[in-house]
Amino acid sequence: MKLAQASVALAVVILGAACGGTTSAPAAAGVKQVSAGWSQVLALKSNGTVWAWGANDTGQLGSGTTADSLVPEQVKALGRSVIAIAAGNDASYALKADGSVWAWGANDRGQLGSGNNTPSNVPAMVTGLTGRFTAIAAGLGYGLALRSDGTVWGWGDDYQGQLGNGSNDDTTTAVEVIGLAGRVVALAAGKAHVLALKSDGTVWAWGDNGSHALGADTAGVFQNTPVQVGGLPGRTVAVAAGLDHSAAIESDGTVWTWGVAFIPSGQYMGTRTPTQVPGLTHAKQVGGGWDFFVALESNGSVWARSASGCPTATPSPRAARFGPGATTTAVSLATVRPIRKGEAIPLCW
Numbered sequence: 650m651k652l653a654q655a656s657v658a659l660a661v662v663i664l665g666a667a668c669g670g671t672t673s674a675p676a677a678a679g680v681k682q683v684s685a686g687w688s689q690v691l692a693l694k695s696n697g698t699v700w701a702w703g704a705n706d707t708g709q710l711g712s713g714t715t716a717d718s719l720v721p722e723q724v725k726a727l728g729r730s731v732i733a734i735a736a737g738n739d740a741s742y743a744l745k746a747d748g749s750v751w752a753w754g755a756n757d758r759g760q761l762g763s764g765n766n767t768p769s770n771v772p773a774m775v776t777g778l779t780g781r782f783t784a785i786a787a788g789l790g791y792g793l794a795l796r797s798d799g800t801v802w803g804w805g806d807d808y809q810g811q812l813g814n815g816s817n818d819d820t821t822t823a824v825e826v827i828g829l830a831g832r833v834v835a836l837a838a839g840k841a842h843v844l845a846l847k848s849d850g851t852v853w854a855w856g857d858n859g860s861h862a863l864g865a866d867t868a869g870v871f872q873n874t875p876v877q878v879g880g881l882p883g884r885t886v887a888v889a890a891g892l893d894h895s896a897a898i899e900s901d902g903t904v905w906t907w908g909v910a911f912i913p914s915g916q917y918m919g920t921r922t923p924t925q926v927p928g929l930t931h932a933k934q935v936g937g938g939w940d941f942f943v944a945l946e947s948n949g950s951v952w953a954r955s956a957s958g959c960p961t962a963t964p965s966p967r968a969a970r971f972g973p974g975a976t977t978t979a980v981s982l983a984t985v986r987p988i989r990k991g992e993a994i995p996l997c998w
Contacts, residue, residue, distance in 0.1 A: 686736030686787070689754075691743075692721060697729040699743055707739045708770025709754035715770055726771045727751065735838075737787030748781030749774055750794050758790035759821035760805035766821060777822035778802060788838035788890075799832030800825055801845060809841040810873030811856035817873055828874045829853060839890035839937065844897075845875065850884030852897055853877050860893035861921040862908040880922040881905060891937025894919055902931040904944055928952075 682693040688704035700721035701710040708715055711724040724743070733744040740754030740761060751772040752761040759766060762775035775792070782802075784795040791805030791812065802823045803812040810817055813826035826845075833853075835846040842856035842863060853875040854863035864878035878897070882905075887898040894908030905923040926944075929952060934945040943953045 682734055684734045684736040684787075686741065687738045689736055689739075689741065691734045691736045691741055693731055693734045697731050697746070699724040699727050699731050699734055701741065705770075707755035707768055709736075709739050709741050711741060711753040711770065711772050713771050724753075724772065733785055735785045735787040735792070737792065738789045740787065740790075740792070742785050742787050742792055743772060744782060744785045744794075748783070748797070750778055750782055750785055750792075751775065752792060755790075756821075758806035759819050760787075760790050760792055762792060762804035762821065762823050764821050775804065775823060777804065777824070784836055786836040786838040786843070788843070789840045791838070793836055793838055793843060794823070795833055795836050799834070799848070801829060801833050801836065802826065803843075806841070807873070808871070809857035810871045811838075811841050811843055813843065813855040813873065813875055815874050817871060826855070826875065835888060837888045837890040837895075837937075839895070840892045842890060842893070842895070844878075844888040844890050844895055846885055846888045846897075850886070850900070851877055852881060852885050852888055854895070857893070860908050861919075862890070862893050862895050864895060864907045864921075864923055878907075878923065880907075887933075887935060889935045889937045889942065891942065892939050894937060894940075894942075896935045896937055896942050897923065898932045898935055898944075902929070902933070902947070904929045904932045904935055904942075906942060 679694045680692045681695050684691045689701060689709045690703050692700045700723050702718045702721045705715050705717045710718060712722055727743055730746045731743045732746050735742040740752060743751045752775050753769050753772045756766050756768045761769060763773055764776045778794060781797045782794045783797050786793040788811060791803060793803045795801055802825050804820055804823045807817055807819050812824060814824045815827055832848040833845045834848050837844040839862060842854060845853045855872050855875045858867045858872050859870045863872060863876060865876045867876060881897055884900040885897045886900050889896040896904060896906045898904055904926040906926055907920050907923045909919040909921060929944055931947045932944045933947050936943050941953060943951060945951055
């Protein structure tokens with residue numbers, strides 16, 4: 650895989666083959682998942698090892714030091730049994746095959762779930778989690794984990810209610826999200842809001858609703874228990890969270906977005922409730938970044954939309970180009986800096 654003019658903390662990572670162009674990053678042979686934080690990138694290889702690069706001022710690379718790295722370095726303390734990764738703002742997370750959750754990096758809000766606020770430059774198991782966990786997600790100063798029984802657990806920053814436990818108090822150990830009757834099958838974490846997809850195809854949200862990222866009217870800006878997202882037309886099969894905005898893929902392949910943001914051009918972009926994205930009818934995956942979304946369609950094409958840098962908030966997505974013979978297999982995004990001119994993907998949808 651090659652991406653032209655790659656940056657250390659790239660907001661969109663494409664996993665594919667035969668992409669043209671030059672690269673400033675090492676080849677990613679055998680990579681099955683990538684997750685980007687504010688200034689660090691994690692890569693999970695098919696052999697179960699985790700690799701990290703970028704800034705390391707809070708130990709978010711898990712190398713045992715606080716030295717930055719311009720090239721991927723293995724997070725050796727995790728061994729070879731990791732099945733999923735998630736990069737937060739300045740902390741990183743890994744899910745092992747045995748169902749345990751591990752965290753490292755900054756810990757000022759309790760985001761490591763270690764029972765204290767001491768940062769760590771090596772992975773340590775999150776405390777307060779019992780049972781087997783199947784998925785993880787990370788936001789700004791908080792972490793989440795989905796247990797095999799369909800319950801959701803969170804730890805860290807809770808000022809905006811993003812832990813969903815009826816409180817607004819930070820916690821250094823994991824607590825269960827309340828009010829989620831039914832089984833959750835997928836999670837997505839934004840800056841300070843969370844989306845949960847249930848097995849019945851409904852979507853639930855909690856946390857910061859100041860930009861209407863929850864897709865529902867709430868009594869206050871900070872919603873500390875789950876509410877159902879309204880306005881989605883059918884059965885949802887995937888969800889994604891950006892900085893203060895949200896997206897869902899319906900069973901018919903359409904993409905719906907919601908959340909209102911004030912952008913640098915002096916405009917408000919987005920909607921208070923889910924609105925269909927025109928032109929996308931075969932989406933299979935969607936991801937949200939700082940002020941943009943990227944969608945992967947079933948034919949391997951990638952479409953992107955951005956708020957910043959667009960003269961007007963145009964309603965239709967634009968295709969991203971990766972060079973002759975490119976075959977895209979996955980997209981991965983996180984809450985990081987907007988992609989700028991000259992980087993891998995030109996945006997505006």
